[in-house]
Amino acid sequence: MKRIGLLSVLMIVVVSATGVVLASIAQGAVSREITIVAKNMVFSVPSLETSGEVNPTITVKRGQRVTITLRNDDAGMLHDLVIEGLDVRLEVVSCGETTRLTFTVPREPGEYVYLCSFHPRRMRGVFIVE
């Protein structure tokens, strides 16, 4: 009897774990790594097709796990990165430093603004959840 109980518990654990994995696959919730570089008082994202563009629009999938790495290549300048409306705030970095943050984007599509809180007018772009 005890043995059956344990087996049932194990079965439930296995079935639940499989469910979670399948749900993640169904949502296409593959994690995404984005490196954002702060240089010459603007942001750029070297991995995007539009890599030459300043403050490019960054598009991610809803419910996706996203890791942002912020690199500061601006001598003598401090920069950070905040996505307004999401609870995303990367630490302040000085030249030559990087910082990282992983978060889950909302499940609803939406448009947000990302910016450097020191230079919000020059370092500002759009972050889209689709």
Ligand SMILES: [Cu+2]
């Ligand atoms: Cu800045």
